[in-house]
Amino acid sequence: MTNVISDSELRLPETPLDIFHIWISDAKISEPSDPDAACLATVDANGYPNARVVLIRKIDDRGFCFFTNTESQKGHELATTERAAINFHWKSLKRQVRIRGDIERVSDIESDIYYTSRPLGNRIGAWASMQSQPLENRQILIDRVAEMEKKWGETPPRPAHWGGYRLVPHSIEFWQEEEHRLHRRIRYDRNHTGVWTWSILYP
Numbered sequence: 664m665t666n667v668i669s670d671s672e673l674r675l676p677e678t679p680l681d682i683f684h685i686w687i688s689d690a691k692i693s694e695p696s697d698p699d700a701a702c703l704a705t706v707d708a709n710g711y712p713n714a715r716v717v718l719i720r721k722i723d724d725r726g727f728c729f730f731t732n733t734e735s736q737k738g739h740e741l742a743t744t745e746r747a748a749i750n751f752h753w754k755s756l757k758r759q760v761r762i763r764g765d766i767e768r769v770s771d772i773e774s775d776i777y778y779t780s781r782p783l784g785n786r787i788g789a790w791a792s793m794q795s796q797p798l799e800n801r802q803i804l805i806d807r808v809a810e811m812e813k814k815w816g817e818t819p820p821r822p823a824h825w826g827g828y829r830l831v832p833h834s835i836e837f838w839q840e841e842e843h844r845l846h847r848r849i850r851y852d853r854n855h856t857g858v859w860t861w862s863i864l865y866p
C-alpha cells in the first residue's frame with residue numbers, strides 16, 4: 664500500500680488528484696465491493712443537509728462525476744444550490760477523502776457514453792424508476808419495467824431525466840488513520856486562479 668501522506672508531507676504533489684488516483688487504485692485492490700462508492704451531501708432549499716451514497720464513475724482533471732435521475736431529490740437540490748460534498752471512506756485502508764465544491768452537469772455526450780455502457784436492465788430501470796417519488800406498491804414498478812422493455816427493446820435511448828453531474832472541487836482533504844487517534848490530515852485548497860495549496864491539520 665502506498666502510504667502517500669505518511670512521511671513526506673513536505674514533498675507532496677502539487678495537485679491533490681495525484682494523491683487521489685493512488686488512493687483509489689489502492690481501494691480497487693483492497694475493497695470487496697464498490698471502491699468508487701462515496702457519500703454525496705447536498706443541501707435542500709431549507710438548508711437541511713441530505714446525504715446518500717452514489718458511485719463516482721469518472722474522475723477527470725475537472726472533477727468527480729456521478730450519474731443519476733436529474734428529477735430525483737438530489738437532482739432538485741443540486742439544481743438549486745449547485746454545491747455539494749462527497750466523502751469516500753475505505754474501511755480496510757483506514758482512509759477517508761473529503762471533497763467539497765461546485766456542481767456542473769456533464770455533457771450530453773458523456774452521459775450518453777456512460778448510459779450506453781450500463782447493462783440493459785439498468786438502462787431500462789432508468790426509464791422505469793421515478794427516483795425519489797412515492798411508490799404505492801412494488802408491482803407498479805415491475806409493471807413499468809415490463810412496459811419500458813416492450814417500448815424500447817434492447818436499445819433504449821438515454822432518458823432526458825437521467826445524466827451526469829461533475830463536482831468541481833475547491834477543497835480535498837486526505838485522512839489516514841494513525842495510532843492513538845493521532846491521524847494524518849492534509850487539506851488542499853484551490854484558489855481563484857486554480858492553484859492548489861495544502862496545509863496539515865490537527866487530527
Ligand SMILES: Cc1cc2nc3c(=O)[nH]c(=O)nc-3n(C[C@H](O)[C@H](O)[C@H](O)COP(=O)(O)O)c2cc1C
Nearest residue numbers: 697700715716717718730731732735736737738795
Ligand atoms: C453502493 C451504492 C451505490 C449507489 N449508487 C448510486 C448512483 O450511482 N446513482 C444514484 O442515483 N443512486 C445511487 N445509489 C442510491 C442512492 O444512495 C439513493 O438512494 C438514490 O440516488 C436516491 O437519492 P435521492 O432521493 O437523495 O435523490 C447508490 C446506493 C448505494 C448504497
